[in-house]
Amino acid sequence: MSRMLLVIALGAAVLGAGCSQVSKIATQVGVSEGAITQEEADSINRSVVAMEKAWTDITPEQEHYIGRAVAATLLASYPALDDAGANAYLNRLGQTLALASDRPETFGGYHFLLLDSDEINAFACPGGLVLVTRGLVACCDSEDALAAVLAHEIGHVAGKHGLRAIKASRLTSALTIVAAEGARNLGGEDLARLSDDLEGTIGDITQTLVNNGYSRDLERAADTAAVAVLGRVGYNPRGLESMLDRMQARWKPSGPGFMQTHPSPRDRLADVSASLKGFAPLEASTVRQARFAAALDGI
Amino acid sequence: MSRRTLGALVALLLLCLTALAAQQFSVQVRETRLRQTPSYLGATTASVTYGTRVTVLETRGPWRRVQATDGRTGWLHESALTERQLTLAAGDRDVATGADTDEIALAGKGFSPEVEREFKKQNRDVDFAWVDRMATWNVTPDEALAFLAEGKVTPPGGQP
Numbered sequence: 001m002s003r004m005l006l007v008i009a010l011g012a013a014v015l016g017a018g019c020s021q022v023s024k025i026a027t028q029v030g031v032s033e034g035a036i037t038q039e040e041a042d043s044i045n046r047s048v049v050a051m052e053k054a055w056t057d058i059t060p061e062q063e064h065y066i067g068r069a070v071a072a073t074l075l076a077s078y079p080a081l082d083d084a085g086a087n088a089y090l091n092r093l094g095q096t097l098a099l100a101s102d103r104p105e106t107f108g109g110y111h112f113l114l115l116d117s118d119e120i121n122a123f124a125c126p127g128g129l130v131l132v133t134r135g136l137v138a139c140c141d142s143e144d145a146l147a148a149v150l151a152h153e154i155g156h157v158a159g160k161h162g163l164r165a166i167k168a169s170r171l172t173s174a175l176t177i178v179a180a181e182g183a184r185n186l187g188g189e190d191l192a193r194l195s196d197d198l199e200g201t202i203g204d205i206t207q208t209l210v211n212n213g214y215s216r217d218l219e220r221a222a223d224t225a226a227v228a229v230l231g232r233v234g235y236n237p238r239g240l241e242s243m244l245d246r247m248q249a250r251w252k253p254s255g256p257g258f259m260q261t262h263p264s265p266r267d268r269l270a271d272v273s274a275s276l277k278g279f280a281p282l283e284a285s286t287v288r289q290a291r292f293a294a295a296l297d298g299i
Numbered sequence: 300m301s302r303r304t305l306g307a308l309v310a311l312l313l314l315c316l317t318a319l320a321a322q323q324f325s326v327q328v329r330e331t332r333l334r335q336t337p338s339y340l341g342a343t344t345a346s347v348t349y350g351t352r353v354t355v356l357e358t359r360g361p362w363r364r365v366q367a368t369d370g371r372t373g374w375l376h377e378s379a380l381t382e383r384q385l386t387l388a389a390g391d392r393d394v395a396t397g398a399d400t401d402e403i404a405l406a407g408k409g410f411s412p413e414v415e416r417e418f419k420k421q422n423r424d425v426d427f428a429w430v431d432r433m434a435t436w437n438v439t440p441d442e443a444l445a446f447l448a449e450g451k452v453t454p455p456g457g458q459p
Binding site for chain 1: 450
């Protein structure tokens with residue numbers, strides 16, 4: 001193995017471990033074995049520290065601009081549903097739920113928009129821009145079920161799950177930085193420029209939102225957050241169960257949208273069932289059903 | 300330990316706690332409202348904007364009772380606050396007066412209105428019109444409570 005490959009492999013190993021301490025130990029071994037110079041070891045360690053901080057250091061206002069660009073990019077593929085009444089209702093429900101989330105305050109606030117697509121899909125963009133398709137709304141037969149959908153998306157925003165996608169997807173980019181550092185000992189400005197690249201970041205996030213999906217752990221976390229928010233506001237969290245049941249009936253494993261990016265509704269139900277124990281069966285509400293139908297029946 | 304020593308220790312502890320409680324924070328969201336009680340159901344009083352320096356007087360769960368530099372007090376959720384000191388660049392318009400202009404200088408490096416402008420130049424097929432329209436759809440806390448009341452949704456612990 002050439003020294004350069006060794007430097008890259010070492011960098012990859014320590015980045016994979018995601019720990020600057022591991023990096024320091026590993027590079028120390030590399031130096032003592034004569035595989036890399038102390039200068040190269042320092043470069044790798046600097047890169048690792050930079051990457052560890054990559055997403056946790058993003059401020060709410062930076063997150064806001066990332067989210068705007070992600071939403072605008074998604075809207076190039078998924079057209080908005082231009083229905084003022086339906087979108088107003090979606091925002092009254094969604095923004096009310098967001099008030100009770102673990103992160104009620106984002107730089108620009110939470111805003112919701114319907115997408116004119118039959119696909120079952122939703123996108124929680126960093127900072128609180130939430131896009132929901134007609135196809136996903138069709139999985140909801142009540143306001144309580146729709147509340148569960150929106151609370152789940154709010155859970156993704158509150159947990160900064162979109163920003164975590166940057167960290168995961170940027171390991172490849174980080175590897176390039178490490179290689180460049182190892183090869184040329186570029187200055188810190190070069191690292192900063194690379195890690196601040198908005199376009200790359202948007203690519204990371206949209207790739208995760210549209211194609212790869214989050215891990216089952218993050219989906220479970222969003223469902224758990226949804227149950228908590230629904231309970232705090234006063235909606236029966238069994239609305240989530242109702243929505244997942246209807247989604248399961250429409251589920252085709254080879255289908256688009258959620259069917260590619262989310263665990264099956266059956267798996268999500270299994271994951272969330274324990275936290276729903278103790279809640280009474282979902283009861284229909286005449287007044288909520290009336291406004292739900294008035295806002296969304298025509299879409 | 301004598302009562303006097305114990306008393307001195309308690310006094311010292313209280314002093315330390317007071318010092319901690321007096322920590323300075325900045326409002327890190329574009330605009331939010333002070334609440335009368337530490338709850339999302341709490342009635343709102345005045346609004347505070349990005350960069351406003353506040354002193355934390357009391358902590359209850361995720362809520363902080365704060366006093367702004369102009370003397371106003373109220374409760375804010377911790378997600379609205381940062382320990383960093385945020386500054387607006389000279390000559391830029393206040394964020395509160397131009398919600399859609401985004402002419403605010405953002406602290407630190409990274410994604411900003413300037414970067415967004417550059418992004419738009421390089422990606423002319425990406426249209427921000429709907430994103431800008433979404434940003435104008437705001438539901439006030441009062442409207443949210445009215446929405447719950449109308450739907451007969453009752454938060455645990457009482458009527459909204």
